Every structure is written in structure tokens, then in C-alpha cells.
Amino acid sequence: MATVRFENLRKEFDTGKIVAVDDFSLDIKDGEFITVVGPSGCGKSTTLRMLAGLEKPTDGHIYIGDEDVTDLSARKRDVAMVFQNYALYPHKTVFGNMEFGLRMSTDLGKAARREKVEWAAEMMGIEMLLEQKPDELSGGQKQRVALGRAIVREPDVFLFDEPLSNLDAKLRTTMRTEIQRLQDELDITAVYVTHDQEEAMTMGDRMVILKDGELQQVGAPKHVYQHPVNKFVGGFVGSPSMNFVDVGINERSGTAELRSESESFVYETTAFDVADGERYTAGIRPEDIEIVESGGIEATVDVVEPVGSDNYLYLDISPDFIARVDSAIEPTVGDRVSIDFADEDLHLFATDSGTSIV
Numbered sequence: 001m002a003t004v005r006f007e008n009l010r011k012e013f014d015t016g017k018i019v020a021v022d023d024f025s026l027d028i029k030d031g032e033f034i035t036v037v038g039p040s041g042c043g044k045s046t047t048l049r050m051l052a053g054l055e056k057p058t059d060g061h062i063y064i065g066d067e068d069v070t071d072l073s074a075r076k077r078d079v080a081m082v083f084q085n086y087a088l089y090p091h092k093t094v095f096g097n098m099e100f101g102l103r104m105s106t107d108l109g110k111a112a113r114r115e116k117v118e119w120a121a122e123m124m125g126i127e128m129l130l131e132q133k134p135d136e137l138s139g140g141q142k143q144r145v146a147l148g149r150a151i152v153r154e155p156d157v158f159l160f161d162e163p164l165s166n167l168d169a170k171l172r173t174t175m176r177t178e179i180q181r182l183q184d185e186l187d188i189t190a191v192y193v194t195h196d197q198e199e200a201m202t203m204g205d206r207m208v209i210l211k212d213g214e215l216q217q218v219g220a221p222k223h224v225y226q227h228p229v230n231k232f233v234g235g236f237v238g239s240p241s242m243n244f245v246d247v248g249i250n251e252r253s254g255t256a257e258l259r260s261e262s263e264s265f266v267y268e269t270t271a272f273d274v275a276d277g278e279r280y281t282a283g284i285r286p287e288d289i290e291i292v293e294s295g296g297i298e299a300t301v302d303v304v305e306p307v308g309s310d311n312y313l314y315l316d317i318s319p320d321f322i323a324r325v326d327s328a329i330e331p332t333v334g335d336r337v338s339i340d341f342a343d344e345d346l347h348l349f350a351t352d353s354g355t356s357i358v
């Protein structure tokens, strides 16, 4: 069973001056594809490296299946890691690179090793490259070899550390699909680190969002997108980012009415306990906004940015407030527009703590 369990994992550097990972706990199911995402320095790589056995936790435990692997060396763990820079041996052929791990970790004979390498090469569509050296390959081909090398060992867990970052946008999309196909066919348990929230959303069965070494939220991408637990997650997941507007609360019979300073922004929320002196911020996703004839929130168009099928309209409601609308809607800079959105698309956060309220 290739389940993975992180239990209250902590990693300090510089004798405690840097806390890279703080009290991280997570259960990963057998065959689950977990993406880990967050801004630079949030502890993604450190978490992955602790699972690989390349970094020793300061505190906490890691289990693969039922085995506590916390103190096990990288070699003794049945994991394979795919890196951003491919990490291929330059003097070995593709065959040699793919076979090397098998020679180290199994006692398979030569013929059996060849059979496995050929199986993995076919899986990755690189059979014709087996006799080439890495410097004769393109970036995309190198990454296929690195994936093939991971597959060939049939490890319990696959670890990916930003494997597609060095590839151009088109190739990245192709390789994403490729990795997802592998996951379907081989039913692998995988932990995939990326700084790209779109990649994390499209690839993960569940996504983990980290900030400053702390787990913010874990869940199915769609759920996280629809129900961010705090303002950070709301702003990090989705592109362009969620718009935020500071609002006042006008309490009435158990529900609350949001008002911006201009009084034009009035929405009734579901009931919640308004805390004394608490300030609130509303969050609205650019794609949830529509332009209406009248009766919505009035705003002036500052910038119109065409992005193919859609236009981004920058509106003067709050700094960088964007409405993502169909490209057929083409107002001129300076035009007044009226915007609206469904009540259920309004998110509300406590301004200071950032915690989601409704």
C-alpha cells in the first residue's frame, strides 16, 4: 500500500532561525495525486525532500504505508524523484540512465533489466532515443527520460519537484497531460510540487496550499477554488486573482449587509456573528462578474486588456479590480459600466485574520 502520512512535521534551518515547515500533517491515499503549491520559500521543496529522505525533519514523523521512514536514508525508501533540471548522468546513454536505478536497487539480471527499461521507454515514447546521450536531447526529451527513469523502478511513491518549469508553455501542457496519463495507467501515488497554481489545480486529485511553512488548506481543486478558507488561498488560487474590496457591515435581523464607502456596493450575506470592531473584506472572482444594463455596482473602466476569448476590464472599485468578460464586450477607457454577480459568488473574509466568514 503506497499511502503516505506526514505527522506534525517540522523543519528548522540555521539552528531554529528559519522554520521552513511548521507542524505539517497530511494523509495521502494509495494512488492519489497530490499537488503542493505556494509562493517561493513557503516550504514546498523542503517538505518533498523530507519525504524523499534528502532532508531530516527536526520533529515529526513520515510513514510510507505502515512503515515509519523518518530515519530511513533516501536509498532505503521506495520513492523516485523527478527534478526540474532532469538530473541525468551526462556520460551515460538514455538506456544507461534508465537502467542505473534498477542496478542499484534490485538484483534483476541483465535481460530482465533491459525488458523493464524497454517497457518504460515505450510508455514514454522514447524507444528510439535509448542509445543517445542527454546532451543530444531537447528539454522535453530529457524530461521524458527522467520520467522513464522514475517509472522503471516502479516505486511506491513518485515525487515531482517542479518538473516542467524549464519547458516552454506548449510543451508544459503536453507533459502535464502525459504525467496525468501515466498516473491513470500506473495508478501511482504522487506528490507534485509546483509554484504554478494552474498546474496544481489541473493535475491534483487534491491540492495542498502552503504559506510561510504552514498548511493553509488541502482539498479537491474545485472545492478549494469555491471555498477558500482564507483570503490568502482565495487570492492565490484562480487567475486573474480574486478581487478584494473592504466593506462595512450593517447588521439586520441576523444577516449582514455589506456596504462599500460609496454605498453602491450592497449585498446581503447569509447570517453570521459579527464580531465587535472586526473589519471585513469581500472577495469576488473576476470570472464571476457580469456587465449588466443597470442596477449593479457602477464603476469606471480604467484599462481594457484583451486576452483572446475574453477581455479584462480594470475597474476603479478597488486597486487592480478586474472583471473578466467576453471579448464581445469592449467598453472604451473612461466608460461607466454596471457590474453584478450572484450572491453565492461573494466571499467574505475577516480583514485582519483573513479567515473566511461565508
Ligand code: ATP
Binding pocket: 013, 014, 018, 019, 020, 038, 039, 040, 041, 042, 043, 044, 045, 046, 047, 195
Ligand atoms: P521555491 O518555490 O522558491 O523553491 P519552496 O517553497 O520550495 O521555494 P523551500 O525551498 O522549501 O521553499 O524553502 C523554505 C524556507 O527554508 C526558505 O525560507 C528557504 O530559504 C529555507 N531553506 C531551504 N533550504 C535551506 C537550507 N539548506 N539552509 C537554510 N535555509 C534553507
